[in-house]
Amino acid sequence: MSALHPTARELGLTGCRRCGLVVQGTGDGFCPRCRSALSSRQPDSLTRCWALLIAAAILYVPANLLPIMETTTLFGTQRDTILSGILYFWATGSRGLAVLIFTVSILIPLMKLISLAYLTHSAAHPKGQSIHQRARLYRLVEVIGRWSMLDMFVVALMAGLVRFQNMGLIEAGPGAAPFGAVVVLTMLAALTLDPRLMWDSAEDKE
Amino acid sequence: MPPSPSLIACRECDSLHRRVPLAVGESAHCLRCGAELYRRPRLHPEQMLAISLTALITLIIANCLPIIDMSINGIPSSTTLLGSILVLFDEGRLTLAALVLGTGMLFPLLDVTLMLALLLTPGRPRLQAPLFRLVSALRPWGMTEVFVLGVLVSLVKLSHSARVVAGGALWAFGLSAFLLLVMAHFDLRRLMDEAQ
Ligand SMILES: [Zn+2]
Ligand SMILES: [Zn+2]
Numbered sequence: 001m002s003a004l005h006p007t008a009r010e011l012g013l014t015g016c017r018r019c020g021l022v023v024q025g026t027g028d029g030f031c032p033r034c035r036s037a038l039s040s041r042q043p044d045s046l047t048r049c050w051a052l053l054i055a056a057a058i059l060y061v062p063a064n065l066l067p068i069m070e071t072t073t074l075f076g077t078q079r080d081t082i083l084s085g086i087l088y089f090w091a092t093g094s095r096g097l098a099v100l101i102f103t104v105s106i107l108i109p110l111m112k113l114i115s116l117a118y119l120t121h122s123a124a125h126p127k128g129q130s131i132h133q134r135a136r137l138y139r140l141v142e143v144i145g146r147w148s149m150l151d152m153f154v155v156a157l158m159a160g161l162v163r164f165q166n167m168g169l170i171e172a173g174p175g176a177a178p179f180g181a182v183v184v185l186t187m188l189a190a191l192t193l194d195p196r197l198m199w200d201s202a203e204d205k206e
Numbered sequence: 207m208p209p210s211p212s213l214i215a216c217r218e219c220d221s222l223h224r225r226v227p228l229a230v231g232e233s234a235h236c237l238r239c240g241a242e243l244y245r246r247p248r249l250h251p252e253q254m255l256a257i258s259l260t261a262l263i264t265l266i267i268a269n270c271l272p273i274i275d276m277s278i279n280g281i282p283s284s285t286t287l288l289g290s291i292l293v294l295f296d297e298g299r300l301t302l303a304a305l306v307l308g309t310g311m312l313f314p315l316l317d318v319t320l321m322l323a324l325l326l327t328p329g330r331p332r333l334q335a336p337l338f339r340l341v342s343a344l345r346p347w348g349m350t351e352v353f354v355l356g357v358l359v360s361l362v363k364l365s366h367s368a369r370v371v372a373g374g375a376l377w378a379f380g381l382s383a384f385l386l387l388v389m390a391h392f393d394l395r396r397l398m399d400e401a402q
Pocket of ligand 1: 016017018019020021031032033034035036
């Protein structure tokens with residue numbers, strides 16, 4: 001029992017995570033004010049989070065191996081994966097951009113997958129890093145995930161713009177769909193994970 | 207089950223706190239985990255209304271104007287956001303087209319429109335509850351600021367092989383992204399608290 005900071009659950013109350021209203025009782029139901037689903041804890045959020053993470057991890061492979069952009073010119077067709085696009089930026093002197101795309105397209109999705117797997121696992125089996133460090137990681141993952149959509153917007157704009165009969169045509173490649181799915185699935189996973197479970201399991205150690 | 211308006215539970219760690227009055231611009235944080243509990247915004251709802259209305263106008267303008275104008279060997283080309291999305295649909299890239307349509311165009315527009323409706327219906331809890339739920343559920347999925355960065359990256363990428371000029375939409379999207387950021391900083395829950 002956390003003596004210093006009692007939780008709503010310990011006092012027989014439930015807080016609505018959408019609108020903040022505190023309601024008597026700890027059973028599932030609906031918030032009387034904003035009508036959101038009300039739940040003191042969502043233990044099945046861990047299972048759902050795992051399912052989303054596994055799907056994202058599987059799609060991470062084609063997202064990185066398949067071309068996301070195909071450029072056709074008089075000289076033939078060039079297929080670019082995310083990585084080869086980054087290498088092109090690096091080679092043509094736009095090193096800052098190469099680092100930016102590498103961070104948002106490769107590093108952040110990978111970091112999200114690993115962090116969320118770690119957070120979901122440690123919510124059920126608390127050991128290792130302190131809960132305060134894990135809480136910081138959870139907030140970071142929630143904030144940075146959206147930036148991975150950057151390359152999808154770039155591909156969409158290039159495909160919309162570069163449509164010159166025989167001087168150049170850019171199309172989206174088959175890797176764009178799995179890449180977009182990874183971004184959406186990891187964002188869903190972060191939104192699904194109930195952080196209150198992390199704090200519950202950390203209590204015994206504090 | 208009678209609700210307790212003087213209490214607040216932390217949405218991250220569930221610690222229970224008693225609400226205290228805040229000065230303008232202040233925010234209350236959880237004593238146990240440090241997460242923000244609630245905030246008293248600097249801007250009044252009427253000012254938010256003006257900002258939301260401006261954001262709606264700049265977003266509509268941004269969606270109508272060309273984003274980038276380019277030319278290769280004197281042949282011009284330009285595209286709007288919707289134009290790009292339609293090309294993706296034509297090419298059969300449905301997932302990508304739907305993603306860009308949602309995160310770049312529809313969700314930001316819906317966010318602003320619903321926010322306007324929310325601010326224009328004070329004292330109507332039956333109407334505000336679903337609006338509030340929808341706005342707060344939609345908000346993480348509108349990605350105008352990421353799109354603006356995407357336009358800048360595209361400009362650099364294209365400048366290697368063509369003459370490119372940023373279209374008017376870039377400025378309109380940039381302004382919209384800023385206004386959406388201000389709107390996101392406004393604690394929506396406060397509207398629900400005040401409705402009671
Ligand atoms: Zn509620
Ligand atoms: Zn807390």
